[in-house]
Amino acid sequence: MSTNVAQFQEAAARVTADTRQRQFIRTALGNYEIARDKRKAAFQSWESARQAAALTKWEAVNHLDTHLEELVAKLEARGTKVHWASNGTQAREIILGIVAAKQAKSIIKSKAMTSEEIHLNEALEKAGFEVVESDLGEFIVQLRGEAPYHIVFPSMHLTRGQIRELFARELGSTSSDSPEELTMVARRVMRHKYITADIGFTGGNFAIAETGMISITENEGNARLTAALPKTMVTLIGIEKVLPKLADLALFLPMLATAGAGQPLTCYNTMYGGPRQPGEADGPEEWHVVLLDNLRTELLADAEQRDALHCIRCGACLNVCPIFRNVGGHTYGTTYSGPVGSVITPHLRGLQDWKHLSNASSLCGACTEACPVKIDLHHHLLHNRRNAATEKPAFLERMGYKIFGIIANDPLFWSLAKKFGWLTQPLQKLVMGTALDPARAWTKTRDLPPLARQSFKDWWKHRP
Amino acid sequence: MNEREKILTRIREALKVPAPSPGTHAPASHLPVPGVPGLPSLRVPAPTTAAPVEARRWLPKVGPGFPEQLALFAQNAADLKATFQIFANWTELNAALVQLRDAENWQRVASHQSELSSQACAALQRPVCWTDKGYDVLALESCDVGVTECDALIAQTGSVLVTSRSAGGRALSVLPPHHVVIARREQLVADLPAAFALLQQKYAPEFPSMMGFITGPSRTGDIERILVLGAHGPKKLTIFCV
Numbered sequence A: 001m002s003t004n005v006a007q008f009q010e011a012a013a014r015v016t017a018d019t020r021q022r023q024f025i026r027t028a029l030g031n032y033e034i035a036r037d038k039r040k041a042a043f044q045s046w047e048s049a050r051q052a053a054a055l056t057k058w059e060a061v062n063h064l065d066t067h068l069e070e071l072v073a074k075l076e077a078r079g080t081k082v083h084w085a086s087n088g089t090q091a092r093e094i095i096l097g098i099v100a101a102k103q104a105k106s107i108i109k110s111k112a113m114t115s116e117e118i119h120l121n122e123a124l125e126k127a128g129f130e131v132v133e134s135d136l137g138e139f140i141v142q143l144r145g146e147a148p149y150h151i152v153f154p155s156m157h158l159t160r161g162q163i164r165e166l167f168a169r170e171l172g173s174t175s176s177d178s179p180e181e182l183t184m185v186a187r188r189v190m191r192h193k194y195i196t197a198d199i200g201f202t203g204g205n206f207a208i209a210e211t212g213m214i215s216i217t218e219n220e221g222n223a224r225l226t227a228a229l230p231k232t233m234v235t236l237i238g239i240e241k242v243l244p245k246l247a248d249l250a251l252f253l254p255m256l257a258t259a260g261a262g263q264p265l266t267c268y269n270t271m272y273g274g275p276r277q278p279g280e281a282d283g284p285e286e287w288h289v290v291l292l293d294n295l296r297t298e299l300l301a302d303a304e305q306r307d308a309l310h311c312i313r314c315g316a317c318l319n320v321c322p323i324f325r326n327v328g329g330h331t332y333g334t335t336y337s338g339p340v341g342s343v344i345t346p347h348l349r350g351l352q353d354w355k356h357l358s359n360a361s362s363l364c365g366a367c368t369e370a371c372p373v374k375i376d377l378h379h380h381l382l383h384n385r386r387n388a389a390t391e392k393p394a395f396l397e398r399m400g401y402k403i404f405g406i407i408a409n410d411p412l413f414w415s416l417a418k419k420f421g422w423l424t425q426p427l428q429k430l431v432m433g434t435a436l437d438p439a440r441a442w443t444k445t446r447d448l449p450p451l452a453r454q455s456f457k458d459w460w461k462h463r464p
Numbered sequence B: 001m002n003e004r005e006k007i008l009t010r011i012r013e014a015l016k017v018p019a020p021s022p023g024t025h026a027p028a029s030h031l032p033v034p035g036v037p038g039l040p041s042l043r044v045p046a047p048t049t050a051a052p053v054e055a056r057r058w059l060p061k062v063g064p065g066f067p068e069q070l071a072l073f074a075q076n077a078a079d080l081k082a083t084f085q086i087f088a089n090w091t092e093l094n095a096a097l098v099q100l101r102d103a104e105n106w107q108r109v110a111s112h113q114s115e116l117s118s119q120a121c122a123a124l125q126r127p128v129c130w131t132d133k134g135y136d137v138l139a140l141e142s143c144d145v146g147v148t149e150c151d152a153l154i155a156q157t158g159s160v161l162v163t164s165r166s167a168g169g170r171a172l173s174v175l176p177p178h179h180v181v182i183a184r185r186e187q188l189v190a191d192l193p194a195a196f197a198l199l200q201q202k203y204a205p206e207f208p209s210m211m212g213f214i215t216g217p218s219r220t221g222d223i224e225r226i227l228v229l230g231a232h233g234p235k236k237l238t239i240f241c242v
């Protein structure tokens, strides 16, 4: 068994046994659902909006080359430096190069899942730079030395008491555990960092081809400050983030807010079109945009699952997923967790090593229904299962199905199996719980009901 | 081949196989959804002039008249915990500003040179840190309030639309703990599509380097998903309209 599977199973068992934690997550996500439903209802037609958003993304992704070229030409025309990175190593080198050339000491970051994806913080810290996450949730998990628990709510697994203890230990704060006071502690720490930081680092939610802009969505104002104060700004985004038109945001901004957090609009939605322009009061002197492929083109090449690149990282599929709710975000051991993570991780990190994520699903389809851009998430889990099995069929499983095929295709074998199948059950009792037990995954926690001695068909024929 | 060429080549290679339409397992087809224009065929290059999908039909409804839109904006602002007031004339607005100044004991004001904001600063009679020609960050940070103009107020969402040109740069509207927006009633627009149309018409193609929607005071829910205002940006947002 690969270590990823073992890790997943161990963590899943541990978290599902922690009923307090599960209750905590369920309450938080229950409140999210109420707010989201209210916002959805405010739309004249949420379903049409989803369809329109899906079509827009389809257009963007299926003409990605044209849109990217337009985006880059427009960005460069306003003095932005654009870099292309095929993989994480290249992206890290580009960013380290910029930071070194600026002789920077400290870097202030606003939330970016792409930076988690390429493990940027570790690389920067190893090279001797100070990196501070400014998003409150990200700041908290950074202090704990953890990965974000959720792509939108990074610290949702922690109670205020845990955060108070963390701040007392790491920052010497004497705050009570009121969320208000704790937030102000972080605000004070961060103000100082903003003023002294040499580099501001951001991610991006959308890239507008038509006007050459990067749009950033956030609630706290930390990205606004990151893009305003430091002299150099660096933005790392995936190549799939393009939208054709500026006006497309009129649909995507409220949909992202609604699906992601049940808000009508996120507090700050900001479009950046360049570094400080002549006549402007402030802003970075230099702006570097790094476009990251990192196997996104592999996913693009899989036409069947190409729509997974429509993802706007709203987190809605995580919030409604019964698996995510019970096993929690860290169990996945991936940058992107939940249904969308289970779909794309096998593409980004290897199908055989991550195929177990496709099985961690009840196939209820809640994710597909929640997705604002209509990604066919639960079918893609099935596609991954199929692809994994075709690529590397498990010997015993294949034999099992072969034998089953022979029996099921032959009326005589089938009726014999029905008649005498129950006789084999005592054999299973002998090996129960051992590696030889074919029903081990079931019998570990449940009873195996006895096979009936009479088949339904038989009973029907002789019914009184 | 540089990385740019390599990535673009991989993309073009990948796109040779057409993808199914969204939400279906069928091959690319034009989905018959009422009102949504069909997809361009894969073999045709991406249209560069196609109108974006008309979002207005799906988004939350906004009434047509000014009174309805004003009422909607006021309601949204209240839900967002922003303060919104509309005044009959400048004298009333200035009086309200002075009242706010005294209530919060403002010592230093930050602003930018433009008709409405300069006018407000004159009424406030406090030392002003002007951001227009560059400024000292520490001085701006120590101000009690940032006073700016805006490009539009959006009834549909209760948002304020600002740009680096209309609102004194990037930091003025987020660094001080209280952001006061001075707007004219004509600046109220119905919805987000109208706001984007306005940006295009006002600025294209030389857009300001920053354009953004501010929807209520800065907020976070990162601790137990409990709402706290003033995470990094302003704790208070006041919108005065004349």
Ligand code: SF4
Pocket: A259, A310, A311, A312, A313, A314, A315, A316, A317, A318, A340, A367, A370, A371, A372, A373, A374, A375, A377
């Ligand atoms: S897959 Fe859909 S629901 Fe999930 S994060 Fe992406 S856009 Fe949101």
